[in-house]
Amino acid sequence: MNQTLARIHDRSAVVGIIGQGYVGLPLALVFEEAGFQVRGFDVDPTKIEALSRGHSYIRHIGSERVAASIARGRFGVTTDFDQLRECDAILICVPTPLGAHREPDLSYIHDTANAIARRLRKGQLVVLESTTYPGTTDDEVLPILESSGLSCPDDFFLAFSPEREDPGNARFSTKTIPKVVGGVNPASTEVAVALYGAGVDKVVAVSSARVAESSKLLENVFRSINIALVNELKITFDRMGIDVWEVIEAAKTKPFGFTAFYPGPGLGGHCIPLDPFYLSWKASEFGMWTRFIELAGEINTSMPRYVVGKVADALNDARKSVKGSRVLVLGLSYKENIDDDRESPSYQLIEYLQDKGADVDYCDPYFPKARHGRRHSLNLSSVPCDNTTFRGYDLLLVSTAHAQFKDPALYAGVSLVVDTRNIVKAEPAGPVTVVRA
Known part of the structure; x- marks a missing residue:
């Protein structure tokens, strides 16, 4: 020693x-x-x-x-x-x-x-x-x-x-x-x-090593549950006609007792979608059912299907069907401004839309080509990130809040946007319908 x-x-x-x-x-x-x-x-x-x-x-x-x-x-x-x-x-x-x-x-x-x-x-x-x-x-x-x-x-x-x-x-x-x-x-x-x-x-x-192992799980369980909470509230407030993003901004003004979490199209990254289930699996060995973990997992894994439902509704309101529509998913990364697509919900969004007959492409400056993962093989390459390209689609689906996607000029003349990250302004340079999802 x-x-x-x-x-x-x-x-x-x-x-x-x-x-x-x-x-x-x-x-x-x-x-x-x-x-x-x-x-x-x-x-x-x-x-x-x-x-x-x-x-x-x-x-x-x-x-x-x-x-x-x-x-x-x-x-x-x-x-x-x-x-x-x-x-x-x-x-x-x-x-x-x-x-x-x-x-x-x-x-x-x-x-x-x-x-x-x-x-x-x-x-x-x-x-x-x-x-x-x-x-x-x-x-x-x-x-x-x-x-x-x-x-x-x-x-x-x-x-x-x-x-x-x-x-x-x-x-x-x-x-x-x-x-x-x-x-x-x-x-x-x-x-x-x-x-x-x-x-x-x-x-x-x-x-002990057990305490160190548990501390990491607690960190990620905390995040998973709070993200699930705000995802559930997003769906609830949407039914009530209330903007969840405005609600969060208002709640953030309280200087104590509140931590802001934000909704999205699902969980991504190697940690939060996976780690909590390591604890729930181990807990079952001791006769415990970790209900918060299981419920959070159920809500978070359901979000891609919820988003695809919002896409279908938006296209329907525009007198179009999902089948045959050209849809562009913005972002493969699981979070903004990085080249990390592990467990990204974008892959599920693309596959669900393809299953419904949509013609789907993606745009992500961090991924010129979609990588082959354990569960997904899209065989797609990124389309250019420019207004001319964007205007060629029936609907844009914002899945990742990359800085490159925040330029209002990109959306000029685009007919329909479903935005899961609250980055597209309601009135960019040109008429566009923005649906929050």
């Missing part, structure tokens, strides 16, 4: 980070910029090749930053997991998706833990960052690592520290977001706190 701590304090420790995606890559850069030697591991050779050239495939992480880290000689990337033996700390940043029946899929964690166990040596710190249910670090990862014949904390250290990435957030970054850390024992907590304290501005130590 003392040797590991000494290597952390004098920056001679080598930090290995498994997974070079939206979580692992910024974390690798933070530790390199703090003076550590960093090894980035990934099973995708195209990512490794891009990073080796100093090229970033994540828009909000500039290639200049990656190139600078590579040029300093402290950041190396590889698909060779045997190099894990050279690392003093190994951070796990791999996906934790849901299965077909919303059950947790820990296969990536299990595979990674087994890969580490085959190469584990004395003195190493292993930290799981992937969001999961309470008990995963103690009950799933620890036994796999100890199958190596080494024990924790006598031979190695194990902790959980939840990722808190918010892609595109200009106010907070990996370095400035406080880092929650909880070990499977006090010695592991101490070593993990020392490591993160050398790289980020603030570390919050908690009593």
Whole structure:
């Protein structure tokens, strides 16, 4: 333990980070910029090749930053997991998706833990960052690592520290977001706190890995439930002829006791649509039914169908049917101004409209071509973001509030807009009917 701590304090420790995606890559850069030697591991050779050239495939992480880290000689990337033996700390940043029946899929964690166990040596710190249910670090990862014949904390250290990435957030970054850390024992907590304290501005130590795992779930359950609440109120207020966006702006003027959440066409991103169900699944093991989580999930997953219903109503009012209409969906990203389309509701919107016979295209400056995901393969490319193109459609459906879509001139002469993000003015440069959805 003392040797590991000494290597952390004098920056001679080598930090290995498994997974070079939206979580692992910024974390690798933070530790390199703090003076550590960093090894980035990934099973995708195209990512490794891009990073080796100093090229970033994540828009909000500039290639200049990656190139600078590579040029300093402290950041190396590889698909060779045997190099894990050279690392003093190994951070796990791999996906934790849901299965077909919303059950947790820990296969990536299990595979990674087994890969580490085959190469584990004395003195190493292993930290799981992937969001999961309470008990995963103690009950799933620890036994796999100890199958190596080494024990924790006598031979190695194990902790959980939840990722808190918010892609595109200009106010907070990996370095400035406080880092929650909880070990499977006090010695592991101490070593993990020392490591993160050398790289980020603030570390919050908690009593156990289970508390750290639960804290991330609470954060995302809180958001999921409040988004569901405002989505339900949007539908309710719409029936009453009340603008939910104006209601929210009025409520925001209260300086205490209220936090603004905004409605949308559904949930996107890797965290909020998935993470709460990790907790509800685990709770069932203890005879608990997490009704708030289940209800929020039901409301949020129903929103794309609600929006498509508003599209059908808007076209009907214009004496058109969905079948045969040309519809342009604005935005594939799950949130504005980023190139992250994980779990984006735009994909469901497009597929639902296609199922109803609409001729659907999309426009997104961050996605020249729609990526092939686990559940969606659209085989579409983005149309140009200009007024001439927009006027060629029967209806525009605003799904993402990209800054590029906020120019009123884009909508001049457009006949019909269904706006789920409240970004299109009711009277832009030219007559247009705007339906809030």
